[in-house]
Each structure stands twice: as structure tokens, then as C-alpha cells.
Amino acid sequence: MKNKILKLLFGLIVIFTANVSCTADLDTKPITELSLDELLAQDPQAVEGILSRLYGSFALSGADGSGSSDISDDAGESPFLRGIINLQDFSADAMKNRWGDNGLDQLTTTSDWTPDNKFFRYLYNRIFFTIPQCNNLLSILPNVEVENKDVIISEVRFIRALANYYLIDVFGKGVLATEENFGQTDPLPEASRQELFDFVESELLAIEPLLPNTNTYGRATKGAAQMLLAKLYLNAEVYTGTAKYAEAATYANKVITEGPYSLDTNFVGLFSADNNTSTEIIFPLIADAQVSQSFGNTTYIINGSLNSDTMPLSQFGATEGWGGHRSSKAWYGLYGNLSTSPDVRASLFWISGHNYEMNDYREWTDGYPSIKFRNTNLTGTSLPSSFASTDFPLFRLADAYLMYAECAIRNAAGTDMGIAEDYVNDVRERSNATSISQSDLTLNFILDERARELNLEGHRRTDLIRFGKFTGGSYLWPWKGGVKDGTSIPSYYNLFPIPSSALQANPNLNQNPGY
Numbered sequence: 001m002k003n004k005i006l007k008l009l010f011g012l013i014v015i016f017t018a019n020v021s022c023t024a025d026l027d028t029k030p031i032t033e034l035s036l037d038e039l040l041a042q043d044p045q046a047v048e049g050i051l052s053r054l055y056g057s058f059a060l061s062g063a064d065g066s067g068s069s070d071i072s073d074d075a076g077e078s079p080f081l082r083g084i085i086n087l088q089d090f091s092a093d094a095m096k097n098r099w100g101d102n103g104l105d106q107l108t109t110t111s112d113w114t115p116d117n118k119f120f121r122y123l124y125n126r127i128f129f130t131i132p133q134c135n136n137l138l139s140i141l142p143n144v145e146v147e148n149k150d151v152i153i154s155e156v157r158f159i160r161a162l163a164n165y166y167l168i169d170v171f172g173k174g175v176l177a178t179e180e181n182f183g184q185t186d187p188l189p190e191a192s193r194q195e196l197f198d199f200v201e202s203e204l205l206a207i208e209p210l211l212p213n214t215n216t217y218g219r220a221t222k223g224a225a226q227m228l229l230a231k232l233y234l235n236a237e238v239y240t241g242t243a244k245y246a247e248a249a250t251y252a253n254k255v256i257t258e259g260p261y262s263l264d265t266n267f268v269g270l271f272s273a274d275n276n277t278s279t280e281i282i283f284p285l286i287a288d289a290q291v292s293q294s295f296g297n298t299t300y301i302i303n304g305s306l307n308s309d310t311m312p313l314s315q316f317g318a319t320e321g322w323g324g325h326r327s328s329k330a331w332y333g334l335y336g337n338l339s340t341s342p343d344v345r346a347s348l349f350w351i352s353g354h355n356y357e358m359n360d361y362r363e364w365t366d367g368y369p370s371i372k373f374r375n376t377n378l379t380g381t382s383l384p385s386s387f388a389s390t391d392f393p394l395f396r397l398a399d400a401y402l403m404y405a406e407c408a409i410r411n412a413a414g415t416d417m418g419i420a421e422d423y424v425n426d427v428r429e430r431s432n433a434t435s436i437s438q439s440d441l442t443l444n445f446i447l448d449e450r451a452r453e454l455n456l457e458g459h460r461r462t463d464l465i466r467f468g469k470f471t472g473g474s475y476l477w478p479w480k481g482g483v484k485d486g487t488s489i490p491s492y493y494n495l496f497p498i499p500s501s502a503l504q505a506n507p508n509l510n511q512n513p514g515y
Helices: 002-010 036-042 046-056 080-090 104-108 118-143 149-171 193-207 222-234 236-240 245-258 298-304 329-335 397-409 417-430 443-454 460-466 500-505
Strands: 095-097 281-285 325-327 392-396
Touching: 046 118, 046 149, 080 095, 080 104, 080 118, 080 298, 080 460, 095 104, 118 149, 118 500, 149 193, 149 222, 193 222, 193 236, 222 236, 222 245, 222 281, 222 392, 222 397, 236 245, 236 460, 245 397, 329 443, 392 397, 397 417, 397 443, 417 443, 443 460
Parallel strands: none
Antiparallel strands: 095 325, 281 392
16 A cells, blocks of 8 residues: 555656755756646646655655755755754764764764754755745646645645744754745845744644645645644744743644544554554655665664664664664663663664663764664565665654643643643553653653653754753763763754855855854
């Protein structure tokens, strides 16, 4: 079933142009070589194909396989999801990488960040590939007749909102590109974090009632828009200076109580190759070993966390182990003794042949590789492959549970600590972790529980910033600031620098303070 869906989603990517210059913010070629009217005359499913290609922009490098790139950056290193993992998890306490690539060392040690780091440029360019392509389609759709037009337009607006969310979170500002200024030749003015926040909020509030409760797998639903709203509101105090925890709780609770989702009974199944059947995943980024090959989706996470020297690759459905990623004790230390912990999540680290302490982050055997993601089916058989078929659960129900609980701990209006306790215990008991009582529900506890449940899923840096523990010296982790036991880092690291290439392309942009 998943393969049939993927063929539908990725079968029409040839109608995209691939040669795009993203450093100029909006200087993109049209999404199609023909007019949409002409495309529709040739193929009634053309809009569906374009839409699916927009979804694919978060997981794929380009339209023509793993070696192609939609942007003028390395096809293997630059995909959107790879950027999310690099900037959210490797820059925080969750994971460290040992390859020593130019720029990657600075991420994994949270030190020496500069506007010329290519990994900042990669994510910026991906954001400004996706946004203008959405704008192109949105500028055309009102003038053509397609089935379910309002829903399709809402889906495109959701994709654009998601890309803008990462712009808000990672860089804190940029330009506000919409269908109204699509094709404008003059550089757009700089948009503040508040302006971008207001735009994304208004877009999501407008489309949330229009999106369906259920949709084709991999496409946006009402629940996906509600999750993105909850995340936007959860971090509103960081983004705008005004807390919106009550709003975050409202939309997290909508996901929980109004959506068709339920916690998966098997935690490992959420990160297996047949996770497309999960009842918990709200919005996935699709991967398939044959149909949607990419070095930037879960292939990066799985293969990068394996090494044939110390681990049996086939046990995790892989034929290649790149020997790059290991977690640190800042993550696995949260479970206590891994050998005796009843928590299923504590078993998802490879210990044999590895050292608890990460004395050298470039040494493969220092630190425990995470085996949370794997390319094997939970049920039935599967064959090892070079690329992964494991979808990435960008949004899932357990996160909504933990967001609601956090808002309750923060005394958000309309929340209930008894319900929060139940939600947290639902998450913990699913993994056979011991139940907690209401008195255990503190901010420190919920931050640690988010790490136990959600690490390596692209949330950790944002969480630490929201709790005031990313910069400064109040919380240290291995290799923070380039020091083995961690050291204080400056507050301006709460934002990444605007890439030099973006500043050169648009003189209206100003560098973030500190860089």
C-alpha cells in the first residue's frame, strides 16, 4: 500500500524544474515548464504531482534521485530533514557526529559558528526553495478548476507555513515571501520574527478548518495544522516575547481529543520501516528504499548511526554503516542504568564495544549509537537495503501529550494537572517506564521526559532554548562549547547566523547580533 501511495506522490516530479538559485531568496524558476492549464490538459493529476513534490521537498534532495539537488548545494549533505537533524539535535545535547566535516564540527560542539558555515546555508536555501515554489502554485491555483481546490490550496499553505516555521525557529528573521510578491525582481524587505510569526499564525488559523480530518498518507490534515499551531504557540515567548501557553494547550488538546490518532502500542514500531501503519503519526516525511531514495531522510539517521566494526548492520535493515552519530550521556544518562531500566526506550542504544564517556567526540567507540530508528519491519519480513524505507514522524501524538503537560505545569489557563498526569503516564507506560505522580510534574521533569521520548526527532535545541538551558552555563553537556565536560556559550547562539550568501543576495537583510 505504501509503495502505491509513493508512486502516486512522486510519479509526477518531472514537471518541476530543478535548477534553482536559492541564495537570492526569491530568484527561482517557475515550478512548471508549461502553464498549469496546459499541464492539466495533458494530465488531470498534474496538480497532485506538483503538490506531492512540495511535500517531498522536506525529505528529498532533488527530482531525479539521490544524486540530484533542487538547489545549488551538495545533494547528499543539503536535504531539508538532514538540516533539521543537524541543527536541532547535533547542536544540542542529544547527538554528536565524528566525521569532522568542515562546518559539522562546529555544530556538534556548539562552537565557532560563523555565517560561512555551509550547514546553515543548506537549511536556509531549502527553506527558500520550498516557499517560492508554494507561492508559484498558489498564484496559479485560483485561476484553474481542479477538484478539491480549497483543500489543495490549504495544503500548499500548510507546507509554506511549515517552511516558514523553521525560518522563525532557526534564523529568527528573513523575508516574507507570498504569492502576492512572487516574481518580484527587487529584493524583499527584511521581515522580523514577530512579522513571520504573525503570518504563520494567521495562515494556520485560516486553513485549519478547511483541512480534512484524514487525508492521503503523507499529506496535511487538520491535526497537522493543529500540531504546528501548538508548536508555534509553545515557543511564542521565545519568538515574540509574549507567552501563549494557553493557546498551545488548546491546540495540543484538539489533536488529542478531536483527531483520529492513538498512541502506538509499540514504541519501536514508530521508528521501523513499516511505520506508515502507525496510529500515532500525525504528519510523516515519507521515505522508500526504491521510490524516494535520498541521503537526507531517515537513511541519514539510520546509516549514520551504524558501523560494521561494532554493529551487525543487517539487524537494523542496512547494508551500509557510515559510523558517524553517537548519543552522549546527556541523553542515555536520563534513563539511569540502561542494563536494568524497564523502560523500552533505554534499550535503544548500542552499548557493546562502546564507552559510556565521550572523551573524544571523533572517536567512534566513545558514546552509544542510537538504534531508535531502523530499516526493518516490525511485522513481517524485510530485506536490508542501502536506503531506508522508514518514514520520519515529524509530528506524532505523544508530543501533543507532552506539550499539553508542559503547558499545565506552566499554569496555562484551561489546563488540568490531573489530565496532564494521565497524558504523561500514557506516554511512559507505553514504554514500560514507571508511572509518575502529579508531584513529579515539574519543568525539569518534563524537559527530561521530552528527551527520553522525542530525542533525535528534531526538537531538542528548540526545547532547550524554551527552557533557558541551551546557552549560558546553567546546563552543560559533553562537548558543549567545544569542551569535553561542556562550557558556557553566549546567548546569541539561540539563533543561527544568517548565511553570508543570503546577505550578499539581499542587501535588505541584516546579520543576527553576535555574528
